[in-house]
Amino acid sequence: MSVSQSLQLRDGMSAVLQRISARMDAVNQRFERMQSLAAQAAPTNLHSDLQADLAAVQQNIQRTADDFEALRESIQNAQPPASNLMTTLRHLGTAFVGSKIVTGLVGMSDMLTQTTARLNLMNDGLQSTADLQEMIYQSALRARGAYADTAAAVSKMGLLAPDAFASNEETIAFVEQLNKQFKIAGTSQEGQAAAMLQLTQAMGAGVLRGEELNSVFEQAPTIIQAINDYLGITTGELRDMAAEGQITAEIVKNAMFAAADETNERFESIPMTWADVWTQATSIATMALQPLLTGINWVANNLDIIAPLVLATATAFALFAVAANWTNLCASATNALATAQRILNAVMALNPVVLIIGGLILLVGIIFAVIAAVNKAKGTSISAIGVIVGALAVAGAFILNTVIGLINAIIQYTWTSFVEPFIGIIEWVLNVCNGGFDSFGDAVANLIGNIISWFLSLGKIVTKIIDAIFGTNWTGGLESLQDSVLQWGKNENAITLSRDAPTIDTRITYSSAWDAGYNWGANLQDSIADKLNFSTDLSGIDIPTATDPTSLLSDIADNTDQIADDVELSSEDLELLRDIAERQEINRFTTAEIKIEMINNNTISSEMDIDGVVNLLEAKVQEQMAVAAEGVHI
Numbered sequence: 001m002s003v004s005q006s007l008q009l010r011d012g013m014s015a016v017l018q019r020i021s022a023r024m025d026a027v028n029q030r031f032e033r034m035q036s037l038a039a040q041a042a043p044t045n046l047h048s049d050l051q052a053d054l055a056a057v058q059q060n061i062q063r064t065a066d067d068f069e070a071l072r073e074s075i076q077n078a079q080p081p082a083s084n085l086m087t088t089l090r091h092l093g094t095a096f097v098g099s100k101i102v103t104g105l106v107g108m109s110d111m112l113t114q115t116t117a118r119l120n121l122m123n124d125g126l127q128s129t130a131d132l133q134e135m136i137y138q139s140a141l142r143a144r145g146a147y148a149d150t151a152a153a154v155s156k157m158g159l160l161a162p163d164a165f166a167s168n169e170e171t172i173a174f175v176e177q178l179n180k181q182f183k184i185a186g187t188s189q190e191g192q193a194a195a196m197l198q199l200t201q202a203m204g205a206g207v208l209r210g211e212e213l214n215s216v217f218e219q220a221p222t223i224i225q226a227i228n229d230y231l232g233i234t235t236g237e238l239r240d241m242a243a244e245g246q247i248t249a250e251i252v253k254n255a256m257f258a259a260a261d262e263t264n265e266r267f268e269s270i271p272m273t274w275a276d277v278w279t280q281a282t283s284i285a286t287m288a289l290q291p292l293l294t295g296i297n298w299v300a301n302n303l304d305i306i307a308p309l310v311l312a313t314a315t316a317f318a319l320f321a322v323a324a325n326w327t328n329l330c331a332s333a334t335n336a337l338a339t340a341q342r343i344l345n346a347v348m349a350l351n352p353v354v355l356i357i358g359g360l361i362l363l364v365g366i367i368f369a370v371i372a373a374v375n376k377a378k379g380t381s382i383s384a385i386g387v388i389v390g391a392l393a394v395a396g397a398f399i400l401n402t403v404i405g406l407i408n409a410i411i412q413y414t415w416t417s418f419v420e421p422f423i424g425i426i427e428w429v430l431n432v433c434n435g436g437f438d439s440f441g442d443a444v445a446n447l448i449g450n451i452i453s454w455f456l457s458l459g460k461i462v463t464k465i466i467d468a469i470f471g472t473n474w475t476g477g478l479e480s481l482q483d484s485v486l487q488w489g490k491n492e493n494a495i496t497l498s499r500d501a502p503t504i505d506t507r508i509t510y511s512s513a514w515d516a517g518y519n520w521g522a523n524l525q526d527s528i529a530d531k532l533n534f535s536t537d538l539s540g541i542d543i544p545t546a547t548d549p550t551s552l553l554s555d556i557a558d559n560t561d562q563i564a565d566d567v568e569l570s571s572e573d574l575e576l577l578r579d580i581a582e583r584q585e586i587n588r589f590t591t592a593e594i595k596i597e598m599i600n601n602n603t604i605s606s607e608m609d610i611d612g613v614v615n616l617l618e619a620k621v622q623e624q625m626a627v628a629a630e631g632v633h634i
Contacts, residue, residue, distance in 0.1 A: 021069060024061050112290065115151040122158030124168050132168055133287075139172050140283050143179035143267075144276040147283035150175060153196050161203035164249040177256040178223070180267040185222045195219035203249045209242040223256070226263070230255035364388060386522035393517025397508040398469065404504050405468030409461045415501030416457040424450040427497045435493050442489030449488035456482045457499060468507055 119129050119136075127135070133151070140150040153175045158168060165171040178199065182192045198215040202208040208216070216223050228238055231251065241247055256263075371384040428447060430436070437443040456478050463474035479500070486496060 024064060028061050109294075111148050112286065112294070115148065115155060118155035118159060119151065122155055122162070122168070126167060126169075135169065135172055137283065137287055139176040140179075141280060143176050144183060144272065144279060145179045146279050147286050149192075150179065153178075153200070156200050157203060160200050161249065164203045164206075164253060174253055174256055177260055177263055178220075180263050181220050181222045181226070181256075183270060184263070184266050185220045187219050191219040195223075199252075203252065206249050207242075207245045208247040208249070208252055209245055213239070213242045213247070226259040227252060227255040230258050383518070383522035383525045385525040386518040386520075389521030389524070390514045390518035393513040394510050397510055397513035401468045401507055402465070404506060405465035408464040408468060408503050411503065412457070412461045412464055412501045416454065416461070419501070420454060420457050420499050423497050423499055424454065427495060431490065431494050434495060436491060436495060437489050438491050442491070445489035446486075446494075449485040452485045453482045453499065456485070457501075460501070464503065471507065471509065
């Protein structure tokens, strides 16, 4: 599909006007020379008159030249607006083509999706749906029909008349023969649709008669001829058999297949038209674009996944645009395409806070999309807001635990640097004085243990941060090791002072934070959903209830009997009215009684008198027939 436009303003006048102006200037110059020559020898009165005339002519010529010059400038000034108009029309044409392409692709996607769904329902399992589509596609090419129409006919035939065909392959072959019969008969697209609908209904009902037969007679008489040839009967006999319900779906199917060779031969003798070429090109394009059309339909069925991404992306981009062009926002709005690149470049130099906010918006959109996809795939009902709030709660718990760990580390560092050394010295002196060591070597060993314990206390600075963040107990391992080295060289009389620094034991577990945050967010989402959903409050309506089930059933039975009696009487009345109407209608056209009252006292004495009587009788008969048929007698 292409739309082209051309708007050209051909300036064929400027050159001519310039030449006319030049000629006017030359004439003006000649008059000026004539005026100078006339001024030398002309008489006074003649000289003055001629000079006035020449001046008037000169003014007129100059005025005409000025008018021509103004016209030429107007034509030249009209060229830029014409060029702008052509550009505008080109843009409009491009937008029109784009909208038509999008509309066409969406329509083709819907058609292909619905057809594929019906083919899935009618598939007999002897082949995959893709193989079934390929078979229909090849059949459409052979019959010069559209793939969409052929697939729709096959799917409807398979769904409405499953017992008429032994397999999907037989259904496709039957529809192909119908398409070729339509082509041979020159049936229009509307006629094909009408006849195919009637044939589908007839094949589903098992017999071809009534309205279905009349439609096939009108739209595709070649199909009727094929049935006649198969049964060896005339068209009148076919109508009689159809009225009695003897033209079964099996007969119609066998007739089509029996005439297949002749149908194919006659079909091949029909030359291909440009309309057939376009139809086949459309079918080829439909199959080639099937992945794209399937993707378009996926978008339609997953808007709950895509919408958050689109909304988040648009919001983030708007935030970037506002931040990058805050002072020139109005100018940017009027020239959005020209400033798009500047916006993109300015985003890289934005304040990191804006980038972080935009990134968070995009992340929220991604979370909503992912959760919607998971819910759709697994049938769950995970709350997106609950997940986001739960994640924020976990992040908050992480930050709080980190702060607690840092505070504990600072306390541990201060304790280890300024308090613990004195505790070690005091303990060692007390044990020396109290006989806590058995020998000098034990005292030295204990002193070395105190030094190692001090280094282990320095290690607690790191382990307390790790324990607070991740919930581990590395500090407990260091304390156990510290207790072991402090016992070096001591006996049962030794004294051991505590070296544990003050610690903030509060810590938030991430599971608790997640549960609290998720539940709060889920409740918030449910509250929002409830407010967005419209509900009917029936609390103010008095609804009577039956306290006695037996009485209720009895009332229902009585009402049912009454309804049955009324329906029976109504049916009898309707039947009587129908009989009366049928009798009157039949009498109007078939058994109308004609009464003619003629009183003739004249004497018939010649043939002319007889002719007059006969003519009058004929006129009276025709008049009474017209009255009996109410003017509609045939």
